[in-house]
Each structure stands twice: as structure tokens, then as C-alpha cells.
Amino acid sequence: MPGFLCNGSKRWAGKIGKFAQEHGYPCFITRSVAAVESTLADLAKNGGFTGVLGGDGTLEKFFTAVFRRDPAASLTVAPLGDGTMEQCLNWLGWKGNPLQIARKVTKAYQRGRLQTREVSLLQVEHNGETHYGFMFLVGPLVRLLAKYDRGGRSVRRACTTAIWSSSAALTGWPRKYQQLIHPAQAEITLDNHLRDDFPQPTAIIASMFSRLVFDIQPFLPTSDKPEAGKFFLILSDWSPSEIAVRIPLFHRGLVPESMHLLNHPGSELTIKAEEKFFTVDGELIENNPDKPITVTVGPTVRLVTP
8 A cells, every 4th residue: 555755745645645645544733754764665565655755855864764674674655746946756757746756656556567777776875874875975065055955945945055155165265165075084995995096086976866956967977877886986186166167068067087086886885074064865874983884785775657
């Protein structure tokens, strides 16, 4: 039987709750994903799907709660949206508002025509905890995310942050942004090889998706998914201004590897960084600089597609 988890706005949570009630499906409207993950995981095992209202961070919370409880859990998930950037929803190709998506998914399920796509999750281990999601970042981009997060999330604020940070990289103004984009201090090991050629990286990105926010497709090779057991990876020690002027090329996946850019899939990434936070799918996670962060490929989930 399908079930719904609503962690988005009250407006859409109410609409999805009413829709679920009309069809006799359970619906949990909550800010605490961990409080209901066992019930939803059990529902998913019974051949249904879990409709998740919320953004990429809500999906990360749900995956993390479920797989911490049962690393072998079998999940079929229908992202419904209602987040800020909605990277997962856009990558899958969904269009429409959360209720429209919920109706399409439910109709397909009832007709036995539910289409899914298997996607592996990143497994991020740090300080005795494991997090599961599709994208990992640490360094200057996360500092900018933390500033954006403190002001309240919205597409408008995300665009403003991108514009001002690019301006700071190219001109040094505004200074409050320029102060956030200095290189990280990090020790990086990739696939058992110490990457001491990147001691002060400005970009550390691991992703299971070929696209980032604003539909940037920066990874080589430019296939839609990395090969089995690997994730897309970018390491760079280009200056912020050098990265900013190359954003149009990153957007089209036209930046090859160089001595200052590693743009190549990996299977295990270990980092010790002097940073306050790292992020998995936009969720800020406090970093312990004395403990390594290890990123590998984790369990597989089935995502419902249009």
C-alpha cells in the first residue's frame, strides 16, 4: 500500500493529506521524519510507494532515517516537490505541482503502470553517523549555503546568493561574500590515493546526479549516471574568480581535467577539513575537523519517473 510523508508547506501538506484520505492511504504530516520512518519503510516493502512532499533535504532525512534503521531496506519513492531547488525532481523530469504529481503517480500505481528508475545513494560517514543522499559538498560553497540558509530559503534568495558570490569572486565586492569564498584547508584521499595536489581546494563535489542546481551539468564523462559503484566527482583549487568565469562551461559540461581540476568519477573519497559544516543534499551537517568524512556509494532506491 502507498503512503505519504509531508514535510513541506502547510498549504500542500493539507492538500496531499486530503488526497491521501480520499484514497484510503496513510499520510504523515510532520517535521520529524524519524518519527514515522519505520511505518513508511514497512509500507514501501509491501509493494507500494512512499510519496514525499518536501525538497531534497526532506528526501535526505527520509533516506537517512530509513537506512540507519535497516541498511537493506527496499524503497520505492515518489518525490512530490515543494522544496527550493528540487534537484531530484528536475533530474527525474517531473513537471507540475505536488498534488498533480501525486495524482499522476497514484493513477499509474492503480493501473499497474508505475515506472521507476534505480539510483544509488551516496553514503556519507562522519563522527559515528551515516547520512544518505545524492550530493555531497564541503568548502566555500557550503559556507555560502550556510549564509543563504540563515536568511530563509527561497528561489529568489538562492539566485541572489549566486549573483553576489560571483560578484565577490570577480571583483572582491560585497566583502561579506568575499570573506566566505576563501579555499578550504583539507586532506583528501581518493580511491586510496592521497591527493596532496589539492591541499587548499575551492570545490569538493560528489554527486549521483549529472546535474547540479540551475541545471548545471559539470561532470565528465557527461553521461546521465556514473558507472556502477562510482559517483561523479569534482576537486578543484582554481581561485574563486577562475571558477566564476568558467561557470558557463561547467553548465554545458565542457571543462576537461587539468592540473587544477579533477573531474572524474570515484568510488571512495575521504576528507579531513577545517570547516564548520558539510552538506548532503542541502542539509547542513556539523563537521568535526578531527574526524574524517568518508563518501562511498550506498544502497539503491527506486525513484518514480513520469
